[in-house]
Amino acid sequence: MSNSTFYTFCDTEYNYDLAQLFAKLVLTDKIYIDKDEGNDWHFYIFTTSIFTYSNVDTIEIESADELIELYQYYCKDNEYGMTVWMCKKLKSMPLQTVYNEIQRNGIWDLDKMKLDKNAIEEYYLSL
Numbered sequence: 001m002s003n004s005t006f007y008t009f010c011d012t013e014y015n016y017d018l019a020q021l022f023a024k025l026v027l028t029d030k031i032y033i034d035k036d037e038g039n040d041w042h043f044y045i046f047t048t049s050i051f052t053y054s055n056v057d058t059i060e061i062e063s064a065d066e067l068i069e070l071y072q073y074y075c076k077d078n079e080y081g082m083t084v085w086m087c088k089k090l091k092s093m094p095l096q097t098v099y100n101e102i103q104r105n106g107i108w109d110l111d112k113m114k115l116d117k118n119a120i121e122e123y124y125l126s127l
Helices: 018-026 064-076 081-090 096-105 119-126
Strands: 006-009 012-015 031-035 041-046 058-061
Touching: 018 031, 018 064, 041 081, 058 064, 058 081, 064 081, 081 096
Parallel strands: none
Antiparallel strands: 006 012, 031 041, 041 058
16 A cells, blocks of 8 residues: 555554555445544444344444454455454354355355354244
């Protein structure tokens, strides 16, 4: 990246322009930005139909480290990288249909990530 700046987070130095990196992620239409009553900005990623059926939900991106890691997952796989990052953050498998798509893609092996079963899907399957 041009005009990059070194950032140090958790004693690790990163060579990223965070604003440019974030702008690229926003263009995916999977990132939601919100401002709270105290005028602090919060950044979220949509989890729609990844962990639950037809439910619009979000996960907060809580630090620059998470933003950088999310971007790295996206760069590795712009189709499923952000989804795999969400699975890792929540320590949960996605819905079976999403799991099948990720596994078929061949870039990630969710089984090796030691994720918990998707509790919501397990519940629906037990009905």
